[in-house]
Amino acid sequence: MTIDIEFQNVTFYYEGSNTPALKDINLSIKPGEIVLITGPAGSGKTTLCSCINGLVPHFHEGNFEGNVLVRNYNTKKARIGGLASLVGMVFQDPESQLVTSSVADEVAFGPENFGIPRQDINERVETALKATRLQGYEEREPFNLSGGEQQACVIASVYALQPEIYVMDEPLANLDPAGRAQVLRLIVDVAKKRGKTLVIVEHALEEVIPLVDRIVVMHQGEIVRDGTVEDVLSSGDLPQVFTRPPIIRLAEKFLHQVKPMTPENFYEEISSRHRLGTVQADNSTSGEPNVNRDPIIEIKDISYSYNQEKEALKKISLTIQEGELVALLGRNGSGKTTLVRHIIGLIKPSEGKIFVRGKDVAITPTHELAQDVGFCFQNPNHQIVTFKVREEVMFGLKAHNVPPSEYEERIHDALEIVDMLDYIEAEVFDLGKGQKQRLALASVLTLKPRILIIDEPTTGQDPQMAEGIFNIIKNLNEMGTTVLMITHQMEYAANYAHRAIVLRSGEIKFDGPIKTLISNRIFMEENYLDLPEVTKIAGQFKEHGIPSWLVKIDDIIPYIQNILPKID
Amino acid sequence: MAIEFQKGSSLLHELDARTKLLMFIGITLLAVIIVDPIIMAIIFALLYYLGTKAIDTKLLNKNLRVLVVIFSTFSLFQILFFTPDNSYFLFHLIPFTELVPVTVQGIIRGVAVFFRFFSVVLSVHLMLYTTAPVDLALTITKREKDFQLRTDLLISLLIGAIFFVISLLEFNQEIKSIALSPILQYLIVFVACLLLSFLVVRMASHGLPPEMGVALTLGFATVGILSKQTQKITDAQKARGYDVQPKNLIKRIQVLTALLLPIFVATLERSQDIAIAILSRGFDYNIGKRTYRRQLVFHRIDFLVMGVIIILILGSLSLNYLNIGNPTEQAILSLLQG
Numbered sequence: 072m073t074i075d076i077e078f079q080n081v082t083f084y085y086e087g088s089n090t091p092a093l094k095d096i097n098l099s100i101k102p103g104e105i106v107l108i109t110g111p112a113g114s115g116k117t118t119l120c121s122c123i124n125g126l127v128p129h130f131h132e133g134n135f136e137g138n139v140l141v142r143n144y145n146t147k148k149a150r151i152g153g154l155a156s157l158v159g160m161v162f163q164d165p166e167s168q169l170v171t172s173s174v175a176d177e178v179a180f181g182p183e184n185f186g187i188p189r190q191d192i193n194e195r196v197e198t199a200l201k202a203t204r205l206q207g208y209e210e211r212e213p214f215n216l217s218g219g220e221q222q223a224c225v226i227a228s229v230y231a232l233q234p235e236i237y238v239m240d241e242p243l244a245n246l247d248p249a250g251r252a253q254v255l256r257l258i259v260d261v262a263k264k265r266g267k268t269l270v271i272v273e274h275a276l277e278e279v280i281p282l283v284d285r286i287v288v289m290h291q292g293e294i295v296r297d298g299t300v301e302d303v304l305s306s307g308d309l310p311q312v313f314t315r316p317p318i319i320r321l322a323e324k325f326l327h328q329v330k331p332m333t334p335e336n337f338y339e340e341i342s343s344r345h346r347l348g349t350v351q352a353d354n355s356t357s358g359e360p361n362v363n364r365d366p367i368i369e370i371k372d373i374s375y376s377y378n379q380e381k382e383a384l385k386k387i388s389l390t391i392q393e394g395e396l397v398a399l400l401g402r403n404g405s406g407k408t409t410l411v412r413h414i415i416g417l418i419k420p421s422e423g424k425i426f427v428r429g430k431d432v433a434i435t436p437t438h439e440l441a442q443d444v445g446f447c448f449q450n451p452n453h454q455i456v457t458f459k460v461r462e463e464v465m466f467g468l469k470a471h472n473v474p475p476s477e478y479e480e481r482i483h484d485a486l487e488i489v490d491m492l493d494y495i496e497a498e499v500f501d502l503g504k505g506q507k508q509r510l511a512l513a514s515v516l517t518l519k520p521r522i523l524i525i526d527e528p529t530t531g532q533d534p535q536m537a538e539g540i541f542n543i544i545k546n547l548n549e550m551g552t553t554v555l556m557i558t559h560q561m562e563y564a565a566n567y568a569h570r571a572i573v574l575r576s577g578e579i580k581f582d583g584p585i586k587t588l589i590s591n592r593i594f595m596e597e598n599y600l601d602l603p604e605v606t607k608i609a610g611q612f613k614e615h616g617i618p619s620w621l622v623k624i625d626d627i628i629p630y631i632q633n634i635l636p637k638i639d
Numbered sequence: 640m641a642i643e644f645q646k647g648s649s650l651l652h653e654l655d656a657r658t659k660l661l662m663f664i665g666i667t668l669l670a671v672i673i674v675d676p677i678i679m680a681i682i683f684a685l686l687y688y689l690g691t692k693a694i695d696t697k698l699l700n701k702n703l704r705v706l707v708v709i710f711s712t713f714s715l716f717q718i719l720f721f722t723p724d725n726s727y728f729l730f731h732l733i734p735f736t737e738l739v740p741v742t743v744q745g746i747i748r749g750v751a752v753f754f755r756f757f758s759v760v761l762s763v764h765l766m767l768y769t770t771a772p773v774d775l776a777l778t779i780t781k782r783e784k785d786f787q788l789r790t791d792l793l794i795s796l797l798i799g800a801i802f803f804v805i806s807l808l809e810f811n812q813e814i815k816s817i818a819l820s821p822i823l824q825y826l827i828v829f830v831a832c833l834l835l836s837f838l839v840v841r842m843a844s845h846g847l848p849p850e851m852g853v854a855l856t857l858g859f860a861t862v863g864i865l866s867k868q869t870q871k872i873t874d875a876q877k878a879r880g881y882d883v884q885p886k887n888l889i890k891r892i893q894v895l896t897a898l899l900l901p902i903f904v905a906t907l908e909r910s911q912d913i914a915i916a917i918l919s920r921g922f923d924y925n926i927g928k929r930t931y932r933r934q935l936v937f938h939r940i941d942f943l944v945m946g947v948i949i950i951l952i953l954g955s956l957s958l959n960y961l962n963i964g965n966p967t968e969q970a971i972l973s974l975l976q977g
Contacts, residue, residue, distance in 0.1 A: 456897045
């Protein structure tokens, strides 16, 4: 039997690090196998991928022990360029992998490196673009495409290498739901259907598990589980490391079987086995907590366009009350970021007015507004300006002329909220991505803003980190801060926010309780919004009286128990 | 204002990148050779006309407007200080003194200088506006041989002949002073020109090593992303409450350092990302044997444009040779004296 990829006792330390990134890894992958690698951030998944195409140890240097064989080539002796003809890599952030100035150049880049004649290059570009449904995009600039199209372009450029093995490191993480669907379809098209070997790293288990043959779970550089999908799923959750999708857990609980299934399957199975009853449930979707009814942000009829051709915002009117926690939703390019930028004066509207705590944004400078409005960006690296955690948090205080006697207390409080007090003397660039995000949040919080605006705080983070951030946001809101957050993670939005605003093509399409929103499946789909997994399941049981806005698995279990016939 | 490539399908866009590079060199040569203001103005007008066909006139003017002031100063200097002997005196700039005489020759020279500078600058602008940076980088990158030896020889011969004619027109006296029989004199000059042209062709086909060429194209492609990134960082700092454009100079420098660190980090990250991305797609496979999707092809129009420029160069040289290189000046003088 041939083997495509073989790890033999591989241990790897990055240069200057005392903890191993990989610890005694043994793994062999057969041709045509589709393997999911999962585990929390920092567990060594990316390092493992980099071993397969030789980036470790040739590009990322360090202490490398053991052997990695790819189709019998020892990666230690091979060049990265040589391995590239066998192994196609797709990484998390599509923008960082696009290097040329047109889609066609991008796809041709690999074949050019292999010295393939021009005629063949053109053919490969054509087939690759066809396979990834990017025909007609040849002359477009890669960095002006949407996230999903960018990742499709990356996949096309890897496809043009005609590799036998695809390695994809969180290809879905940076995309919105529409982009994720697009890329997922492509993964099936280019790898699965054509029988190529595929190693995929992902946190989005619900979406990926149905595609794969085998699951490998990693933790702290080691493989903690490895087996077929059924085996790994039936051996239960590992706290903080591996949490199975809700549908699997429900199937285990109520059907006593563990296998990937859709909500529809689940409902069919359970209703064919049992005669289901109905429950009387409070199906009202309003139920908002008591909020102070003073308007804090007032947006009146604003319009804005980046260029003459298309309006980014069309006559938006909106009032946000003090103490609200609002989720701003919509697909990429719908105008969410443009809208929140107006609130702090980074963009001035072409028409209309905005008031923040009664101040007219048009005549108030941004640095003055920043005292009331804290703004957190997607990429924490764009915000960090110093090398030390303490200095970073202090920087904003200095800029706003806060009396130095208050420094210590404010720094302490801010770091406490984000649970980073232990890192107060640490170097910023030693922190992980999740910690940097929390640090960026802390340095905004030192100014004690009344309003907090957060633009996709959890892009590319694992579920544990994301939950941490959302918990912080919730605490802040309970302490009285008004929060406006942009997110694609419907599950968290539905769990934490009270009110949802959906934008599409620069217009408000929905503004109301988030429960009402997720109960409306058709509207959600039309706007490319992801329905949380549990909500999909709850939707199946609508006729049995289960509210269709449930989000948490712990909420749905008692309902299902109630509609099942009593056994005693 | 940065000059960025504008997409289009005009005559200039259709030209091969190499033609445009040669056109720029040719115009520069012309600007050195031609002294007549009207001929130069015609060439300028022609270039400008091509420019308005190729890109938005507003954009074109925006960048040229600034230069009008600078080049006018240059021509003013010419008018004031270019006073050759026995030139036709008009008046003194400072009245009732003998200071700063203004002459006909000076004015003509001044106007010519204005158009000469402008034509050179305009030709650079047009080249950059209408050529994709990638193509420009390719023109100076070494690539797999497209040409046969025969075509190579033919080109060398052609360029050699042009050199020969130029040397005949420009350095006739020097050639005659070579201590050999007349036929041998010309033969030696011809061989020298041929040698020179071979050298030029050799050097031109050598170009940058492919690593550098690809690095250059990658660099061009990154400009857009980097400027987007810088904007994001500036916004992030503004949103955090920094007054990005304070009135106080010292504060302004402090703010700048606050921007520099994240920009520096982001750029470093970007270069690391690019390195990983290109290595993962086989950049170090066999760089010497690298092929290119983009093809540089000369069409009939390219040969036409090059031909026109060569004729212009040779023509203006012959005018100089026959001492009628400045017809405007001669006409005005004869009018004034007559």
